[in-house]
Amino acid sequence: MNGEFDLIARYFARPAPAGVTGVGDDCALFGVAPGCQVATSTDLLIEGRHFFSNVDPRSLGHKALAVNLSDLAAMGAKPLGCLLGLSLPSVDHGWLQPFAEGFHALARRWGCPLIGGDTTRSTTGIAISVTVFGQVEADKALLRSAALPGDDIWISGTLGAADVALRMLQGSLPTDEPLLKAVRTALELPEPPMELAQGLAGLAHAALDISDGLAQDLGHILEASGCGALLRYADLPCDPALQGLDPDLVRQAVLAGGDVYQLCFTAPIERRAAIEALAGEARVRVTRVGEIQAGAGLKVVDAQGVRIPLEAVGFDHFS
Amino acid sequence: MNGEFDLIARYFARPAPAGVTGVGDDCALFGVAPGCQVATSTDLLIEGRHFFSNVDPRSLGHKALAVNLSDLAAMGAKPLGCLLGLSLPSVDHGWLQPFAEGFHALARRWGCPLIGGDTTRSTTGIAISVTVFGQVEADKALLRSAALPGDDIWISGTLGAADVALRMLQGSLPTDEPLLKAVRTALELPEPPMELAQGLAGLAHAALDISDGLAQDLGHILEASGCGALLRYADLPCDPALQGLDPDLVRQAVLAGGDVYQLCFTAPIERRAAIEALAGEARVRVTRVGEIQAGAGLKVVDAQGVRIPLEAVGFDHFS
Numbered sequence: 001m002n003g004e005f006d007l008i009a010r011y012f013a014r015p016a017p018a019g020v021t022g023v024g025d026d027c028a029l030f031g032v033a034p035g036c037q038v039a040t041s042t043d044l045l046i047e048g049r050h051f052f053s054n055v056d057p058r059s060l061g062h063k064a065l066a067v068n069l070s071d072l073a074a075m076g077a078k079p080l081g082c083l084l085g086l087s088l089p090s091v092d093h094g095w096l097q098p099f100a101e102g103f104h105a106l107a108r109r110w111g112c113p114l115i116g117g118d119t120t121r122s123t124t125g126i127a128i129s130v131t132v133f134g135q136v137e138a139d140k141a142l143l144r145s146a147a148l149p150g151d152d153i154w155i156s157g158t159l160g161a162a163d164v165a166l167r168m169l170q171g172s173l174p175t176d177e178p179l180l181k182a183v184r185t186a187l188e189l190p191e192p193p194m195e196l197a198q199g200l201a202g203l204a205h206a207a208l209d210i211s212d213g214l215a216q217d218l219g220h221i222l223e224a225s226g227c228g229a230l231l232r233y234a235d236l237p238c239d240p241a242l243q244g245l246d247p248d249l250v251r252q253a254v255l256a257g258g259d260v261y262q263l264c265f266t267a268p269i270e271r272r273a274a275i276e277a278l279a280g281e282a283r284v285r286v287t288r289v290g291e292i293q294a295g296a297g298l299k300v301v302d303a304q305g306v307r308i309p310l311e312a313v314g315f316d317h318f319s
Numbered sequence: 320m321n322g323e324f325d326l327i328a329r330y331f332a333r334p335a336p337a338g339v340t341g342v343g344d345d346c347a348l349f350g351v352a353p354g355c356q357v358a359t360s361t362d363l364l365i366e367g368r369h370f371f372s373n374v375d376p377r378s379l380g381h382k383a384l385a386v387n388l389s390d391l392a393a394m395g396a397k398p399l400g401c402l403l404g405l406s407l408p409s410v411d412h413g414w415l416q417p418f419a420e421g422f423h424a425l426a427r428r429w430g431c432p433l434i435g436g437d438t439t440r441s442t443t444g445i446a447i448s449v450t451v452f453g454q455v456e457a458d459k460a461l462l463r464s465a466a467l468p469g470d471d472i473w474i475s476g477t478l479g480a481a482d483v484a485l486r487m488l489q490g491s492l493p494t495d496e497p498l499l500k501a502v503r504t505a506l507e508l509p510e511p512p513m514e515l516a517q518g519l520a521g522l523a524h525a526a527l528d529i530s531d532g533l534a535q536d537l538g539h540i541l542e543a544s545g546c547g548a549l550l551r552y553a554d555l556p557c558d559p560a561l562q563g564l565d566p567d568l569v570r571q572a573v574l575a576g577g578d579v580y581q582l583c584f585t586a587p588i589e590r591r592a593a594i595e596a597l598a599g600e601a602r603v604r605v606t607r608v609g610e611i612q613a614g615a616g617l618k619v620v621d622a623q624g625v626r627i628p629l630e631a632v633g634f635d636h637f638s
Contacts, residue, residue: 024543025463026393026527027358029455032351039346041435042361042450044404048442074345085363085448116360123367127441129404129448131361136348144344208345224343 007091007119011100012084017113020081028115030081036135038080041071047125052169057095059188060128061102068132069110070192070209070261076142076201077134079112079194085129087122110194142200142207142265147225151205151266151292154275156193156284159214160250161186161239163257173249182241190261195282200265203274207265213256215310218264219298228295234303237287255300255313266292326410326438330419331403336432339400347434349400355454357399360390366444371488376414378507379447380421387451388429389511389528389580395461395520396453398431398513404448406441429513461519461526461584466544470524470585470611473594475512475603478533479569480505480558482576492568501560509580514601519584522593526584532575534629537583538617547614553622556606574619574632585611 013024022029032038043064047053051060065082072079084103088096107113112132165187167173168180192209200207206221214236222229233251242250267275272288279286300308332343341348351357362383366372370379384401391398403422407415426432431451484506486492487499511528519526525540533555541548552570561569586594591607598605619627 021356022358022394022460022462026390027360027396027453027460029356029358029394029460031356031457034353037340037348037350038357038452039341039348040402040450040452041346042402042404042437042448044406044437044439044446044448046406046439046441046446049406049440071345075341075348077346083359083361083450085361087363087365087368087446118361118363120363120365121368122365122446124443127363127365127406127446127448129361129363129446129450131359131402131450133357133359134346138350141341141346141348143341 007096011096012114012117014104014113017081020113020115023115028081030115030133032135035138037138037141039072039075039077039134039136039141040131041068042129042131043068045128047127055188058098058102061099062106062189064128064130065103065106065112066190066192066261067211068130069106069112069194070190070211072132072134073192073194073197073263074142074207074209075134075136076140076197076207077136078198079110080133080135081113081115082107082133083131084114084117086117086119087127088119089122089125136201140202142204144206144208144221144224147206147221147227147266147292149227149292149294150269152269152272152288153218153229153231153290153292154265154267155237155262155287155289156196157260157262158237158239158285159260160242160253160257162190162259163253164242166259179241183239186239187259190259192261193263193282193284196279196284197263199278199282203271203278204265204267207263210260210262210264212258214264215255215298215300215313221264221266222296222298228293228297228299229290230293231290231298231300233300233308235287235289237285251308252313255310326415330415331433331436333423333432336400339432339434342434347400349434349452351454354457356457356460358391358394358396358453358455358460359450360387361448361450362387364447366446374507377417377421380418381425381508383447383449384422384425384431385509385511385580386530387449388425388431388513389509389530391451391453392511392513392516392582393461393526393528394453394455395459395516395526396455397517398429399452399454400432400434401426401452402450403433403436405436405438406446407438408441408444455520459521461523463525463527463540463543466525466540466546466585466611468546468611468613469588471588471591471607472537472548472550472609472611473584473586474556474581474606474608475515476579476581477556477558477604478579479561479572479576481509481578482572483561483564485578498560502558505558506578509578511580512582512601512603515598515603516582518597518601522590522597523584523586526582529579529581529583531577533583534574534617534619534632540583540585541615541617547612547616547618548609549612550609550617550619552619552627554606554608556604570627571632574629
């Protein structure tokens with residue numbers, strides 16, 4: 001686009017980080033530590049589909065990177081760098097400045113510098129493509145297929161807040177301003193547990209990040225690992241802001257709500273103390289919520305041991 | 320999107336290549352040869368901006384990957400794999416099938432398997448995001464900043480055909496069916512010289528791929544290297560299909576036409592024979608077209624040594 005190079009220089013160029021060359025060249029070049037593999041993932045975010053047109057651009061810059069960092073966290077990988085593709089209908093400096101600030105602030109925090117990209121003019125809305133790279137010791141990556149019967153199932157952070165915020169912003173739930181204020185940060189400024197995740201590599205078995213809802217996402221681990229699971233609903237770390245809401249709504253938000261960007265992982269019972277210690281150092285809440293079992297399928301039970309049908313939380317909408 | 324996983328499985332999933340794991344997980348994992356760096360680049364292609372809505376989907380699948388492979392070629396890197404982000408207004412199997420075939424055929428040819436991605440529904444047009452990874456021995460990557468006074472300037476392939484095709488398809492040049500047939504392949508099915516490029520790593524000095532037009536792109540090398548250059552217009556490898564066209568149009572197409580996806584590179588005079596031999600093995604035409612000089616600025620001269628002003632080829636439109 002006209003002015004493409006100025007746009008990159010003005011908002012996105014940063015000094016090349018140590019070990020990274022080629023920034024501004026046809027490719028960026030980076031090294032990988034001996035014995036490590038590269039982990040990589042990409043997400044494409046479309047205006048009107050993945051974010052509201054009126055979303056705060058600083059939050060959007062943060063979230064565009066956060067959802068990708070969350071994929072690195074799910075593998076236990078340490079961030080190395082990222083690429084940004086940005087397609088904009090017009091050059092709006094009042095939008096670009098805070099978008100870039102939100103993006104860079106999170107990138108700095110987790111050592112994931114922007115090392116290349118592509119800006120272009122779109123004919124319609126905004127499209128944002130982010131690709132992240134990380135490294136993880138060979139054979140220590142947390143794969144979906146590594147859960148074993150007897151493993152504890154763990155959740156980092158809390159569940160449900162982002163879903164309630166999304167419902168209110170979409171209008172499917174009446175807006176309650178104090179509640180929206182309490183849950184909106186979970187939706188717009190997710191904080192994937194990067195430090196915890198790197199410590200889990202080699203300690204946990206399977207992991208993934210909860211993006212489509214716990215029940216569906218845990219189902220991916222079960223399918224890939226050839227296992228079943230029991231989840232204890234009463235133990236799930238429901239966000240405290242949801243207290244007092246309709247219990248059916250809370251169940252849906254906790255079990256089927258997406259946009260969480262926290263980890264669901266499995267680990268042997270004998271590693272409970274090590275995981276608690278790791279979470280303490282990383283200042284991240286972790287909760288044991290169930291166990292991996294032989295067989296197949298996900299069974300959720302309430303405090304009385306009575307099974308909660310997943311259809312009741314809208315789970316069938318996803319199949 | 321609804322059916323996202325089926326879409327990936329049906330059109331894009333392939334058996335995981337050797338050395339690549341995590342396909343279908345949160346990240347793909349791949350290794351890098353000892354002593355090598357990772358080279359990576361991303362492009363975001365938007366319907367109506369980078370491709371016509373009625374373009375043949377098989378060609379589009381080819382080109383979406385080709386323009387990214389071309390960035391690896393420009394660094395002398397060997398492809399390792401790629402990620403695809405695809406945002407579609409609807410699930411059109413008649414479009415997806417040939418798009419995937421065109422993409423995979425080129426990926427297979429150059430050993431650049433699709434190892435991950437993201438499909439989503441768009442609210443408007445098609446958006447395609449491709450990220451490529453390659454490897455290149457540390458310190459052998461072809462950087463824009465590595466040209467030295469006295470270097471020959473080389474071009475792979477030919478120039479001008481893609482630009483003439485684009486002008487006819489955009490309607491700024493009257494359509495001449497036999498001519499369009501002869502030049503359209505250059506625009507829609509570019510073939511970056513991957514084999515030549517890998518051989519040039521460690522042999523050539525600076526390189527880039529010609530995407531915005533030779534004069535502008537060579538200007539990036541000159542700026543990054545702190546050099547000037549003399550180009551001999553009569554030596555430029557004009558596409559034979561352009562013979563007989565208005566000489567002013569041909570000049571514009573050759574010097575300022577984009578979408579070429581061939582290399583412009585510089586190399587010391589004593590490597591001429593090695594480069595010719597390499598090009599012969601790779602069955603790619605290479606042509607010496609000028610030389611890097613001390614100083615600054617690009618000077619283009621005709622067969623009589625008379626300077627051709629770059630303004631006359633529309634070069635000022637880009638500044």
